[in-house]
Amino acid sequence: MKVVEAALGILFVGLALTGVLLLNLFPYAPSSLAGWVLLVVVGIPLYVLLEGLGELVFNDKVGRRISDKDFSGARILFGVVLMLAFYGIVYLVWQAINEYVRPYFTHLFG
Numbered sequence: 001m002k003v004v005e006a007a008l009g010i011l012f013v014g015l016a017l018t019g020v021l022l023l024n025l026f027p028y029a030p031s032s033l034a035g036w037v038l039l040v041v042v043g044i045p046l047y048v049l050l051e052g053l054g055e056l057v058f059n060d061k062v063g064r065r066i067s068d069k070d071f072s073g074a075r076i077l078f079g080v081v082l083m084l085a086f087y088g089i090v091y092l093v094w095q096a097i098n099e100y101v102r103p104y105f106t107h108l109f110g
Contacts, residue, residue: 018044021043021047038101058079
């Protein structure tokens with residue numbers, strides 16, 4: 001019975017996270033089986049990982065180590081630099097995988 005409950009829980013969480021990802025991608029949605037597989041198999045773990053990293057990096061404890069003030073230019077600068085580095089890494093990864101992933105997103109690029 002516990003196995004069934006665990007499976008139903010995983011299914012429910014997976015469906016909820018798929019819904020969250022679809023809301024983030026709106027108005028675009030996968031149009032092929034491969035696109036749905038990418039969304040579920042890659043999207044859900046990546047979403048959970050990035051949310052966890054964001055919570056780890058931007059939590060109050062880390063913010064207070066940078067500056068004790070409620071409003072701090074140092075914390076803002078830290079966040080901006082960190083996000084620019086993140087977007088740079090995402091851009092480089094996209095350039096590396098673009099030719100492999102592009103066929104699944106041709107309806108987006110024309």
